[in-house]
Structure formats: C-alpha cells, structure tokens
Amino acid sequence: MKRTIGSRTLRRTVAAAIVSTVVGISLAACSGGASSSGGSASDIDSALKQGGTITYWSWTPSAEAQVAAFEKKYPKVKVKLVNAGTNTTEYTKLQNAIKAGSGAPDVAQVEYYAIPQFALSDSLVDLKQYGFDSLKSDYTPGPWGSVNVGGKLVGLPQDSGPMAMFYNKTLFDKYGIEVPKTWDEYVAAAQKLHAADPNAYITSDSGDSGFTTSMIWQAGGRPFSVDGTKVSIDLQDEGTKKWTATWDKLVEGKLLSTVPGWSDDWFKALGNGSIATLVTGAWMPGVLESSVKDGAGQWRVAPIPTYDGTPANAENGGGGQVVLKQSKNQALAAGFLKWLNNDPESIKVFLKSGGFPSTTKDLESSDFLASAPDYFGGQKINEVLVDGAKNVSTGWQYLPFQVYANSIYGDTVGQSYTSNSSLNPGLQAWQKALVDYGNQQGFTVTGK
Numbered sequence: 001m002k003r004t005i006g007s008r009t010l011r012r013t014v015a016a017a018i019v020s021t022v023v024g025i026s027l028a029a030c031s032g033g034a035s036s037s038g039g040s041a042s043d044i045d046s047a048l049k050q051g052g053t054i055t056y057w058s059w060t061p062s063a064e065a066q067v068a069a070f071e072k073k074y075p076k077v078k079v080k081l082v083n084a085g086t087n088t089t090e091y092t093k094l095q096n097a098i099k100a101g102s103g104a105p106d107v108a109q110v111e112y113y114a115i116p117q118f119a120l121s122d123s124l125v126d127l128k129q130y131g132f133d134s135l136k137s138d139y140t141p142g143p144w145g146s147v148n149v150g151g152k153l154v155g156l157p158q159d160s161g162p163m164a165m166f167y168n169k170t171l172f173d174k175y176g177i178e179v180p181k182t183w184d185e186y187v188a189a190a191q192k193l194h195a196a197d198p199n200a201y202i203t204s205d206s207g208d209s210g211f212t213t214s215m216i217w218q219a220g221g222r223p224f225s226v227d228g229t230k231v232s233i234d235l236q237d238e239g240t241k242k243w244t245a246t247w248d249k250l251v252e253g254k255l256l257s258t259v260p261g262w263s264d265d266w267f268k269a270l271g272n273g274s275i276a277t278l279v280t281g282a283w284m285p286g287v288l289e290s291s292v293k294d295g296a297g298q299w300r301v302a303p304i305p306t307y308d309g310t311p312a313n314a315e316n317g318g319g320g321q322v323v324l325k326q327s328k329n330q331a332l333a334a335g336f337l338k339w340l341n342n343d344p345e346s347i348k349v350f351l352k353s354g355g356f357p358s359t360t361k362d363l364e365s366s367d368f369l370a371s372a373p374d375y376f377g378g379q380k381i382n383e384v385l386v387d388g389a390k391n392v393s394t395g396w397q398y399l400p401f402q403v404y405a406n407s408i409y410g411d412t413v414g415q416s417y418t419s420n421s422s423l424n425p426g427l428q429a430w431q432k433a434l435v436d437y438g439n440q441q442g443f444t445v446t447g448k
Contacts, residue, residue, distance in 0.1 A: 039331050046331070052077060054329060054332055058081065059087075062350045063109075065349045069346060094110075098123045101326075102326065104327075105324060106329065106336075112147075113210070116398050117400055125323040133153050138342060140389045143318060146318075156342065158355070159350070162389040163315070166301055168277070168298050170273070175193055180305050183246040199274055202276050204275050205247075209406040216240045218243075218312055220312070231444065236428065237448070252420055282356040282385040285301075285373065285375070289373065297375065300377060301381040301385065311391040315392055321337050344361075347362055351368070368386075401438060408430070412429040413427055413429070415429070
C-alpha cells in the first residue's frame with residue numbers, strides 16, 4: 001500500500017477509535033466486567049459431539065479449506081466463515097461488536113501485535129481453563145509468548161514470522177559481495193554495492209513501524225512494558241540504541257532505497273536487482289514467488305545478521321486466533337480453535353497455502369525441511385528459516401495501543417528517514433506522542 005497523507009490520517013482516526021473503545025471496556029472490566037463462564041477439557045469433547053453453529057472471522061487464504069476439512073470431521077458442527085476485512089478493518093468491526101455487547105464472532109483471527117488490545121478489554125476467553133497451556137511445547141517461543149498476555153492464554157498461534165535475510169545471489173556474485181553475517185558486514189556490503197551501482201541498494205526502508213519494532217527486538221531492546229493499564233515506554237533503551245547505531249549509517253549515508261514497500265515499484269525493484277536484500281519474516285518466500293517472478297532462480301535465504309556472532313532473532317508479522325467471550329458456546333469455539341491451530345490435518349492445509357507454521361512438529365518435519373524451491377535455486381530454505389525460529393528471543397511486549405502507535409510512526413520516526421538524519425530523535429518524538437496519547441486515553445503511561 002502506498003503511503004499517503006490521506007491514508008495515514010484515516011488509519012490514525014480508525015486506530016484512535018479502536019483504542020478509545022478498548023480503554024473504556026478495559027476500565028469497566030477492571031471494576032467488575034464480564035468474566036469467562038468457566039470450562040474444562042472434557043467440555044470441548046462434549047461440545048464437539050453435541051455439535052452446533054459458530055462464526056469464524058478470518059482473511060487467511062487457507063480458511064475456507066480448513067473450515068471444510070473441520071466440518072467433514074465434525075459433521076454436527078457448522079462454521080460460518082466471514083471475511084470481515086483485513087487487520088484494522090476487522091479490528092474496528094470487532095471492537096464495535098464488543099462495545100455493543102453483541103455481534104462478535106465466536107472465533108477471530110488477530111495478529112500478534114493487536115492481541116494485547118483485545119486482551120486488555122477482557123474480551124477474550126482464557127484458554128487455560130480448557131488445558132491449552134499444556135500445548136506450550138507444541139509451539140515456538142515467539143508466537144507462544146505473543147498469545148500469553150497478563151497471565152492468561154488468550155489464543156493459539158497459527159503462523160510465525162521468524163526473521164531472515166533474503167538476498168539476490170546474482171547481484172551479490174556480480175559485485176563480489178559476501179553474504180553478511182554481522183550488521184557491520186551488512187553496512188559494508190551496502191556501501192560496496194551502492195558504490196558499484198548508484199541505482200542499487202542493499203534494501204528498501206522509508207520507515208516502517210513493524211520493521212523497526214522487530215529490529216529493536218532482535219537487538220535485545222524491550223522498549224514496551226505493560227502491566228494491565230500501566231505502561232512504560234523506553235525507545236532509547238540499550239537494544240534500541242544498538243539498532244539505531246547500525247541503521248543510522250544506512251539512513252544518514254543514503255544507502256537505502258526509498259521505494260515504498262508493497263508498491264508496484266517495490267516489486268519491480270526486487271525483480272530487476274535494484275534492491276539486493278530483504279530482512280523480513282519467514283512468510284516472504286510465497287510473496288516473492290507469486291509477485292516477483294523476474295527474480296526466479298536469483299534469490300536465496302540466509303540467517304539474519306547479528307551484532308556479535310551470537311544467534312539472536314525476532315518475529316516479524318504473524319498471528320493467531322482467539323475465542324471471544326461473547327460466544328454463546330465457548331467450549332465448541334475452543335474445540336474448533338484447537339483443531340484449527342493444533343491438528344495435523346488443519347496445519348497441512350495451512351502449509352499448502354504457503355503459510356509458515358508456528359508448530360515445532362511441523363517445523364521439524366523432514367518433508368518441510370527438505371523443500372527446495374526452484375525459485376530459490378534449489379536451496380533448502382526452510383532449514384534456514386526453522387533455525388531462525390529456534391533463535392527468537394523471548395520477553396517482547398507490544399503496546400496495548402499498538403495499532404494506534406503504528407499509525408503515527410510516519411509522522412514521527414518517518415521524519416528521520418525523510419531528512420536522512422539519526423533515527424533517535426524520531427524515536428524520542430514517537431515515544432512522547434505515545435506517552436501523551438496513552439495518558440489521554442486512560443492508561444498510566446510513563447516514559448524513560
């Protein structure tokens with residue numbers, strides 16, 4: 001999506017509405033709002049045998065096939081699949097239903113960064129009551145941590161986005177560039193490439209909030225600390241400054257392509273060699289194969305560079321599904337969710353659609369690891385991506401108003417990119433805006 005002033009304003013307005021609703025509901029919950037009706041693992045078995053109808057909101061490509069497979073296995077259960085829109089569009093409708101007290105689905109798809117907002121409003125079922133906490137070892141640490149909020153298990157992970165470095169081998173070979181293993185080597189590669197070809201850049205980045213938070217995460221930063229409605233923000237912690245010390249060299253040196261991500265020009269640049277690498281989530285192979293056909297045979301995958309040679313990684317993207325407390329049959333909804341994100345049959349359907357799993361069993365599957373797409377020159381790319389999943393560090397938290405935070409990123413940190421200046425003042429401006437906004441909305445927010 002192209003970045004425009006109009007679209008940023010719209011996203012900011014929508015995000016503000018979502019957060020305002022969250023705060024109002026969360027304060028009510030803290031003073032004695034609705035609570036889960038309670039349940040047990042045996043309730044799920046009974047509910048599946050008895051049957052019934054539930055509604056599932058999702059925009060995933062695999063949803064329709066997964067629902068069909070589930071209904072075949074459990075013919076007494078009817079799942080009404082609804083595409084309520086992608087991310088923010090769905091979240092707005094979901095919050096409106098929560099505020100109204102009716103109209104929410106039984107199960108909904110929610111990205112990891114947005115889950116805290118719904119958890120804070122006490123709108124999600126704690127799945128520990130059904131024994132789902134025993135499934136912890138089935139999932140990789142990053143996604144599992146993302147569905148555990150405030151001591152509650154509020155969802156199950158579906159996909160994951162452990163980061164890796166996708167690079168154009170043809171371009172690297174042409175200019176004699178070694179695959180960088182550290183960020184210092186990455187900066188050196190950027191300088192060498194751009195000196196050899198002024199139209200070529202190591203990567204593109206005109207300012208993206210999701211990329212920034214993932215890179216801070218990988219560098220060891222933990223700028224957001226959340227305890228209910230108490231929030232602490234420190235966008236100048238050690239990990240954040242470790243990342244900016246590296247990335248500033250690229251921003252200030254004008255060594256980054258400013259072609260907006262996901263635009264037609266961006267896809268074209270990935271195909272013609274003017275963008276040499278992408279540091280992003282493990283879901284990227286499917287995007288490259290379907291949208292950058294000119295790059296076939298040229299791209300490869302390598303581990304994300306590190307700062308000192310010690311493996312460390314973060315997540316970029318991904319999400320899971322949650323059960324809403326509005327559900328009139330929470331046990332049946334939980335049964336569907338468990339099948340959706342934990343049953344081998346369902347996950348097989350998900351993988352066929354190009355998804356990157358969060359389940360350790362599937363990540364360790366010999367078939368999955370042996371996959372060697374022609375697009376990537378026959379490289380067994382999943383071996384690299386799975387190793388990356390094992391190295392995701394834990395302890396990361398998103399803000400309970402992260403959707404809004406992302407919407408104002410361009411107006412704060414984005415200005416550092418525009419002026420090719422240090423990212424730190426932009427991050428400080430972002431922090432001030434977030435502290436002010438959070439306090440205005442009823443959170444207790446402090447900045448360090």
